[in-house]
Amino acid sequence: MRETFHGDLVQLGVELGGMCEHAATAMRRATRALLESDLALAEQVLAADSDLDERRDRCEEQANTLLALQAPVAGDLRAVLAAIHGAERIERMGDLAAHIAAHARIAHPARVVPTELHPAFSRMGQTAADMADRVGELVGGPAQGGHAELVAADEVLDGLHGEVLAHVTASTWGHGPAVAAGLALVARFFERFGDQAVSVATRLEFAATGELPRSG
Structure with missing residues (x-):
């Protein structure tokens, strides 16, 4: 019985890993769509977002089945609860990548990011992915x-x-308030993506050690 449980837990981890891969791919594509005004790539990200929703639902269903049928305790219980938390947060990461892609689609054919901010947004996208x-x-x-x-x-x-915020609010900013507001919003999507990833890592470490890691 326990071997079956741990096999199911491993499979749940595989599903979560697949969700992470999906979220990373979405972020890389969304960043490219944003910087290159690539409408087709933005549409790909948006079309694929529903797949991540379905993956989350499968993970939650599998985890809830384990809770109901196996009644795990201690470390096993923490692992299952971490999987439920992780599925929700990783799905949210995909949503944030989709928000970035949507911004690129709305602005098309105009370029969202001025040339001087390309390095910052490119690095944000790479770091997040x-x-x-x-x-x-x-x-x-x-x-x-x-x-x-x-x-x-x-x-x-x-x-x-x-x-980015310092740049778009500086007195030397020359692209107008609407562009500044849009860039501030998009930068926030990248920042929140990172927050979700940290949240998943927090729960995974708690599941492994039984202690919540320090936040800073």
Whole structure:
């Protein structure tokens, strides 16, 4: 019975890892769509978002079945609850990538990001996608210590977010208030993506150790 339970738990981890891969791909494509005004790529991200919703539903159903039929305790219970939390948060990461793609679609054929901010947004996209990849690794392997790595990456995202806000609110900003407001919103989507990844890593480490890691 316990072997069956742990096999099901491993399969649940595989599903969550697939969700992370999906979220990372969505973020990379959404970032490219944003920076390159690529309408087709933006549409791909938006069309694929429903798949992540379905994956979340499957993960939650599997996890709830384990809770109902196996009545796990201690570390096993923490692992199942972490999976439920993770499925919800990773799905939210996909939503945030879709929001970025939607902004690119609405603005098309205009370019959303002025040339001087391309490096900041490009780095935000890469950092966020790498965080999703790292969460996927933590789901399938040792989670202890992963929280600290994700917090460090999130601090990079926070710094880039602040850099964008400082730029669009400076007296030298020359692209108008509407563009500034749009960029502030899009930068917030990247920043929130990172927050969700940290939240998943927090629960995974708690599941592995029984102790909540420090937030800072």
